[in-house]
Amino acid sequence: MTTTVVRDVPKQLFIGGSWQEAESGRTLSVDDPATGEELCQVADASPADGRRAAEAAVAAQAAWAATPPRVRSEILRRAYDLIIARTEDLALLMTLEMGKPLAEARAEVAYGAEFFRWFSEEAVRVDGGMMTAPDGRNRILVTRQPVGPCLLITPWNFPLAMGTRKIGPAVAAGCTMVLKPAPQTPLTTLALAAILAEAGLPDGVLNVVTTTDAAGVVEPLLRGGQIRKLSFTGSTQVGRILLAQCADTVIRTSMELGGNAPLIVFDDADLDVAVEGTMVAKMRNMGESCCAANRIFVHTSVAEEFASRLAARMAALKVGPGTEPGTDVGPLIDTAGQSKAHDVVQDAVKHGATLLTGGELPAGPGCFYPPTVLTGVTTDAAIMDTEVFGPVAAILTFETEDEAVTAANATEFGLAAYLFTQNLDRALRVAERLESGMIGLNTGLVSNPAAPFGGVKQSGLGREGGRVGIGEFLEYKYLAIPTG
Numbered sequence: 361m362t363t364t365v366v367r368d369v370p371k372q373l374f375i376g377g378s379w380q381e382a383e384s385g386r387t388l389s390v391d392d393p394a395t396g397e398e399l400c401q402v403a404d405a406s407p408a409d410g411r412r413a414a415e416a417a418v419a420a421q422a423a424w425a426a427t428p429p430r431v432r433s434e435i436l437r438r439a440y441d442l443i444i445a446r447t448e449d450l451a452l453l454m455t456l457e458m459g460k461p462l463a464e465a466r467a468e469v470a471y472g473a474e475f476f477r478w479f480s481e482e483a484v485r486v487d488g489g490m491m492t493a494p495d496g497r498n499r500i501l502v503t504r505q506p507v508g509p510c511l512l513i514t515p516w517n518f519p520l521a522m523g524t525r526k527i528g529p530a531v532a533a534g535c536t537m538v539l540k541p542a543p544q545t546p547l548t549t550l551a552l553a554a555i556l557a558e559a560g561l562p563d564g565v566l567n568v569v570t571t572t573d574a575a576g577v578v579e580p581l582l583r584g585g586q587i588r589k590l591s592f593t594g595s596t597q598v599g600r601i602l603l604a605q606c607a608d609t610v611i612r613t614s615m616e617l618g619g620n621a622p623l624i625v626f627d628d629a630d631l632d633v634a635v636e637g638t639m640v641a642k643m644r645n646m647g648e649s650c651c652a653a654n655r656i657f658v659h660t661s662v663a664e665e666f667a668s669r670l671a672a673r674m675a676a677l678k679v680g681p682g683t684e685p686g687t688d689v690g691p692l693i694d695t696a697g698q699s700k701a702h703d704v705v706q707d708a709v710k711h712g713a714t715l716l717t718g719g720e721l722p723a724g725p726g727c728f729y730p731p732t733v734l735t736g737v738t739t740d741a742a743i744m745d746t747e748v749f750g751p752v753a754a755i756l757t758f759e760t761e762d763e764a765v766t767a768a769n770a771t772e773f774g775l776a777a778y779l780f781t782q783n784l785d786r787a788l789r790v791a792e793r794l795e796s797g798m799i800g801l802n803t804g805l806v807s808n809p810a811a812p813f814g815g816v817k818q819s820g821l822g823r824e825g826g827r828v829g830i831g832e833f834l835e836y837k838y839l840a841i842p843t844g
């Protein structure tokens with residue numbers, strides 16, 4: 361089964377509707393983070409391959425923009441059905457190349473597919489408007505058109521959903537695309553491209569380039585003058601570089617960047633709900649999520665109780681390969697991810713934090729890290745401004761609401777935040793003051809295809825999903841009509 365799903369995925373670049381080797385013949389290795397062993401090789405694109413992919417997207421743009429919305433909608437709907445029908449294969453593929461437990465991979469298939477269903481419904485609802493100018497002598501006719509060929513860059517943590525969240529609205533809006541997935545997890549994207557082709561997506565509308573030379577392939581495309589839109593999900597550090605490149609050719613951008621989510625537990629919270637919500641906000645995807653709770657602020661009066669309950673839950677989780685039944689926590693993506701998690705734990709302890717559970721770097725193959733809970737974390741610990749991307753819960757305490765909000769906002773990031781309270785006045789008051797694009801109230805999960813996903817401050821620009829998601833791929837055009 362394992363070898364079959366990997367064997368069946370195309371291993372080449374997808375350009376203009378055909379599967380092609382990289383011009384150089386080079387390939388890159390895809391590894392299983394649970395074992396460190398190679399799963400397979402896929403094509404490793406050079407800048408010349410990237411240019412060919414962009415040319416294919418540019419060539420397909422006019423016909424695709426002219427394709428009726430209903431046709432585009434039905435392609436997405438068919439792709440949704442195909443993804444759901446192949447849930448088991450896609451889930452296994454993701455677990456193999458990325459590490460998450462199969463149950464979480466299945467949940468991602470459902471979540472990721474939903475972007476196609478959602479945007480299949482949005483494709484036929486793009487509207488404009490007509491109004492009379494204030495002077496009464498002009499009519500203003502407003503239409504919306506696809507922005508043009510897009511470059512989509514995705515990370516490795518949600519290999520399916522990060523692709524569908526960008527492809528869905530681009531297809532719905534009538535844009536063509538070059539998609540560059542993360543080199544760690546190209547297989548899910550290649551499988552997705554094959555599914556879209558099977559669903560009837562015309563040649564050249566989606567082109568996929570897998571590469572280890574992200575900078576070399578991407579920069580010429582952004583400077584080439586033909587790509588009209590960049591949609592990027594990844595680190596703030598890389599996002600800044602890409603924004604600078606986009607400035608030169610005034611390319612529109614949607615940037616989903618890093619996070620440093622605060623999670624606040626007030627003294628009036630239902631502690632069962634708070635612990636459960638924290639488990640989700642912290643442990644979904646092994647903590648490898650830009651929405652993961654990174655700093656947990658708990659009111660002093662409930663801090664000890666909360667921490668010991670959380671530590672008991674974390675210690676009970678089963679760590680192991682994602683393919684093994686019963687695994688709760690899979691390996692981290694690579695040894696760099698593993699070392700980063702361990703470094704922030706050691707640093708926090710050095711600064712005075714106490715380890716309640718976890719904190720030991722396991723020996724042996726695979727990039728595993730144990731669920732870890734730290735209490736008494738100090739504000740000068742590195743974890744306070746490092747996106748851990750691992751199963752490490754850092755707990756601090758606070759006395760007043762004001763103190764909690766100020767501490768939560770003391771970061772350059774502003775993606776997700778979580779708050780636990782049973783007092784509705786307080787919930788609304790605090791939510792208004794929190795500087796973040798998404799807030800979970802008594803829940804640890806904010807991701808939803810029907811909601812506008814995105815951040816403020818250095819967590820990004822623009823929103824994905826929801827009613828506004830398609831707008832990121834559309835331009836307004838208006839016609840001035842004098843009426844005498």
Ligand code: ADP
Pocket residue numbers: 513514515516540541542543574575578579593594595596598599601602
């Ligand atoms: P992470 O640290 O989570 O891997 P990155 O921001 O490095 O996040 O990567 C996110 C995506 O951006 C990946 O597809 C990666 O290959 C790509 N990427 C990394 N560096 C660059 C770059 N200089 N130009 C374009 N894309 C890049």
